[in-house]
Amino acid sequence: MRSLYVYNTLSRDRELFEPETPPFVGMYVCGPTVYGEGHLGHARPAVTFDLIYRYLLHLGYRVRYVRNITDVGHLENDADEGEDKIAKKARLEQVEPMEVAQRYTNSYRENMRALNVLSPGIEPLASGHIPEQIAYVERILEAGYAYVVDGSVYFDVEKYNADHPYGILSGRRIDELQTSTRQLDGQDEKRSSLDFALWKKASPEHIMRWKSPWSDGFPGWHMECTAMGTKYLGETFDIHGGGMDLLFPHHEAEIAQAVAATGKKPVKYWLHNNMITINGQKMGKSLGNFITLNEFFSGEHKSLTQAYDPMVIRFFILQAHYRSTLDFTNEALQAAGKGLKRLFEGVNTLKNLSHTGKASFDAAQLEAQCHQAMCDDFNSPVALAHLFDGLRYINQVKDGKATIDQHTLDHLRTIYNTFLHEIFGLTSEESGNPDVLNRVMETLINLRNDARKNKDFATSDKIRDELAAAGIVMKDSKEGTTWQFEG
RNA sequence: GGUCUCGUGGCCGAGUGGCUAGGCAGCGGUCUGCAAAACCGCCUACAGCGGUUCGAUUCCGCUCGAGACCUCCA
Numbered sequence: 001m002r003s004l005y006v007y008n009t010l011s012r013d014r015e016l017f018e019p020e021t022p023p024f025v026g027m028y029v030c031g032p033t034v035y036g037e038g039h040l041g042h043a044r045p046a047v048t049f050d051l052i053y054r055y056l057l058h059l060g061y062r063v064r065y066v067r068n069i070t071d072v073g074h075l076e077n078d079a080d081e082g083e084d085k086i087a088k089k090a091r092l093e094q095v096e097p098m099e100v101a102q103r104y105t106n107s108y109r110e111n112m113r114a115l116n117v118l119s120p121g122i123e124p125l126a127s128g129h130i131p132e133q134i135a136y137v138e139r140i141l142e143a144g145y146a147y148v149v150d151g152s153v154y155f156d157v158e159k160y161n162a163d164h165p166y167g168i169l170s171g172r173r174i175d176e177l178q179t180s181t182r183q184l185d186g187q188d189e190k191r192s193s194l195d196f197a198l199w200k201k202a203s204p205e206h207i208m209r210w211k212s213p214w215s216d217g218f219p220g221w222h223m224e225c226t227a228m229g230t231k232y233l234g235e236t237f238d239i240h241g242g243g244m245d246l247l248f249p250h251h252e253a254e255i256a257q258a259v260a261a262t263g264k265k266p267v268k269y270w271l272h273n274n275m276i277t278i279n280g281q282k283m284g285k286s287l288g289n290f291i292t293l294n295e296f297f298s299g300e301h302k303s304l305t306q307a308y309d310p311m312v313i314r315f316f317i318l319q320a321h322y323r324s325t326l327d328f329t330n331e332a333l334q335a336a337g338k339g340l341k342r343l344f345e346g347v348n349t350l351k352n353l354s355h356t357g358k359a360s361f362d363a364a365q366l367e368a369q370c371h372q373a374m375c376d377d378f379n380s381p382v383a384l385a386h387l388f389d390g391l392r393y394i395n396q397v398k399d400g401k402a403t404i405d406q407h408t409l410d411h412l413r414t415i416y417n418t419f420l421h422e423i424f425g426l427t428s429e430e431s432g433n434p435d436v437l438n439r440v441m442e443t444l445i446n447l448r449n450d451a452r453k454n455k456d457f458a459t460s461d462k463i464r465d466e467l468a469a470a471g472i473v474m475k476d477s478k479e480g481t482t483w484q485f486e487g
Numbered sequence: 488g489g490u491c492u493c494g495u496g497g498c499c500g501a502g503u504g505g506c507u508a509g510g511c512a513g514c515g516g517u518c519u520g521c522a523a524a525a526c527c528g529c530c531u532a533c534a535g536c537g538g539u540u541c542g543a544u545u546c547c548g549c550u551c552g553a554g555a556c557c558u559c560c561a
Contacts, residue, residue, distance in 0.1 A: 032561080041561035048561095085559075170556080172490065177557075221559095243561035244492090274492090275555065282554075283561090319510070320500060325493080325554070332499045335511035342510085345524080373501095381501055385509035395525050399518085457520060464522080475524055482524095 001060055006239075007323060007377045009247065009270040010169055014377055019238045020268065025056055025063045026237030028229045028267075030246055031123070033070040034104035035085045037292040038111040040276055040313075040328065041243070041283055047314055047425075048273040048322040048378075049241045050117040054423050055374055066232050067120040068225060069108075071101035072127045072208055072218055087208045097208050098127070111293040114310040116425045122232050126224040130210045133219040133227040136261060137198045137212075145260035149189040151201030151215025155256065157194040164259050166194075169270060170248035196253055198223055222253035229266065230258070240267040244274055273322045279303070279329055305330045308337070311426055315340040318380040318424055339388075344428040346391040347416050348484075349398050350409075357403035361393040363411035370419055380424065387419060398477075445474070445481045 004017040019025045029049045032042055049067075056063050071086060090097040112119075126133075137153050140146045145160050146153050157166055161174050177194055197220035202209040209216045219227075229237065235258070242251065251270065258266035275282070278289045291301050299307030316336040320326045366386055373382035390412065396402035404412075420426050444463055451459040464474050473486040 030561080033559090039561085043561085045561050170490080172557080177489090244555065245561060248490090248556060249558095273561075275561070277554080280553085285560080316499090324500080327499075329499080331511080335499060337511095339510045342524095349525090379501080381510095382508070385501070388509055392526080399526055401526065452520075455520070461521075468523095473523075476519070476522085477524075 002371060002375050004059065004375045005377055006269055006271060008268075009272050010267075012171075015269070017269065019061065020236065023060060023062050025061045025239065026233035027053065027056075027063055027065045027239040027241065028225065028233055028237065029065070029067045029120070029240070030225060030242035030250070031067040031069050032104075032108050033085065034101045034108060035089050036104060037294060038104075038108045039283070039290060039292045040278070040296065042108065042111070043115060043293060043313060044276050044317060044322075044326065045241070045243050045273050046112055046117045047115060047317045049271075050115075050425060051318065051322070051380060051423070052239075052241070052271070052378055053118060053120075054425060055378060058418070058423055064122070064233060065120040066122045066124065066229065068228055069101075069105055069123055069125050070224065071098070071105070071125050072130075072224070087206060090207070101125075101127070107294075114293070114297060115314050116311070116427055118425070124228045124232065126219070126228070129224065129228050129231065130212075130219065132231050133223045134199070134212050136223065136227045136230070136257070137219075139261040140198060140257060143260050145256075146198055147191065148214055151217060152189060152197060153199040153214055153220075154190050154195040155198055155220075155253070155260070156191065157196070157256070158192050160256055160260055164256075166256055167252060169255055170252050172248060172252070196220060196222065196249065198257070222250055222257060225250075226254050226257045226261075226266070229254075235262045236264055236266055236268070238267070239269045239271060241271040241273070244272045247272060274325045277325060277327045280327055303330075306334075308333055311428070312337040312340055315424075315426060318426075319384060321377075321379055321381055323377070340426070343387065343391065343420065343426075346394050347420060347428075350394050350413055350416060353394070353397055353404065353409060355404055355406040355409050356397065356400075357405065359405045359408035360402050361390070361404070361408060363390075363408045363415060366390045367411070367415050370415065374423070383419065384424075387416065390415070441472075441483050445483065448474070449481060 001022075005014045006017045007013070008015045027049075029045065032038065049065075053063060053065050086097045086101055090100050109119075137146065140155065141148070141153065146155050148154075157174065160166055166172075166174055167177075174194065199212055199214055199217055199219055201215035201217040206218075208218055210218060229240070240251070240254075255266060258264065277283065278291065281289055283289055283291070289303060291303070293310075293313075295301040296304065296308050296313060297310055299305075312333060316328075316333055317326065319336060319339075366389070369386045370383040373379040373386065376382075393402060394412065397404045444467065448460045448463040451457070451463070467474060467483070468486075471485055472483055474481055474483050
């Protein structure tokens with residue numbers, strides 16, 4: 001198996017990837033909170049970890065991929081006074097909380113399918129794992145790292161820090177944190193402002209609630225990932241992923257919870273994708289540049305000049321390294337769209353090529369370069385650059401300016417299929433055209449070429465222009481005329 | 488205010504102590520009845536100021552600028 005290096009946030013460095021029990025890999029990724037439409041911010045981690053998942057599978061690992069659906073109990077900001085996000089939305093819309101969660105879960109899954117993101121092996125719901133979460137809180141209480149106040153359970157960060165360093169992931173220090181935390185709901189109950197809730201007692205108007213030994217309430221917002229990760233991947237597993245914004249406090253709290261309960265560090269490799277911006281600005285509900293995925297796909301948003309194919313968004317994301325910030329602009333997306341189209345056309349060319357002689361290109365080297373890039377912390381932009389380099393050779397062969405042998409031809413086909421489709425998950429919507437359409441087009445092409453031969457360009461151009469108006473493009477080359485649908 | 492990340496050519500984005508990705512746009516050419524596509528060539532940048540070095544875009548320091556987290560968010 002190839003040597004894969006991944007950037008581990010825990011060490012702030014690239015490390016050789018060595019799973020606990022190869023060939024098995026346990027991977028947990030923080031999924032969406034389903035209280036609203038999927039947006040651009042959801043696409044980045046989904047595509048990033050889809051790439052990682054696909055590449056690990058390609059390398060021969062057997063991956064158990066868990067991505068949760070958060071459908072309970074995250075606290076809102078002070079304007080909402082600790083009200084549950086989903087409950088709040090439900091009241092506004094006068095429906096059951098689980099109905100809201102279901103609707104947006106469905107919507108999220110549809111978006112993921114459009115982006116060709118593979119389904120995780122397990123997609124657990126937080127609401128379906130309340131007993132596991134309660135049991136986990138009990139373990140932490142038994143270990144002495146939590147305390148109960150009026151039906152709520154809080155994690156005792158200072159006590160924990162005395163035995164285990166708190167902040168190993170985010171690089172934060174407890175004394176620095178103490179001075180920079182602000183007042184939140186329930187603060188007076190906590191011994192320290194740093195402590196976080198493991199279980200929250202529900203206020204009377206709070207409609208999402210479950211029974212527990214401490215109160216009718218709901219789990220703290222770091223609890224579900226710890227409980228469900230443990231349940232499906234064990235007390236220690238290989239990869240935990242998510243957005244950089246989750247680094248603190250969410251992932252830090254997850255480590256503390258697990259160490260408090262088990263004495264073991266739960267995760268070997270912490271992987272974090274960077275954030276996206278829109279026109280150089282952070283995307284935020286308050287900034288008015290919040291674009292949902294459906295708006296992207298339809299183009300219905302005031303800051304979009306056109307609709308974007310989900311594959312273009314996927315390709316755009318893959319063209320940047322996952323640990324860099326990525327800026328979405330119309331210009332950049334359009335550029336990506338053209339690049340992607342060129343790539344697909346090259347693959348199509350490759351499909352129709354036949355061997356012509358000696359190859360003047362080293363396909364094995366191309367393959368090695370692509371893998372080298374991917375093994376260096378999943379550097380998809382560099383791998384894509386190599387594929388574009390190969391494209392030039394393919395087109396030269398098409399133009400008769402280079403030659404290719406059968407072996408190289410087969411090898412290139414395998415490489416492009418493997419990387420573009422299998423690993424990058426890029427698909428062209430070359431839906432198998434019905435035979436009848438191919439026959440019709442063949443006829444039209446023949447008619448037009450007859451006209452061209454007779455220098456009846458009025459007729460030949462009429463055929464081409466009218467087909468163009470219908471969305472079909474004709475392309476003349478030495479080998480003859482080809483056609484395709486064009487947007 | 489604290490912690491951290493980053494600043495690359497018209498735009499997007501890799502990467503490196505000397506050999507300086509890739510995409511898009513632009514310009515010139517080849518091909519073509521024309522067009523499109525493709526191919527060839529050109530445009531060769533690393534915020535600013537110091538320092539280390541034979542040599543720095545790449546290492547160090549400072550300045551300026553942007554962003555993330557600390558507080559719901561991917």
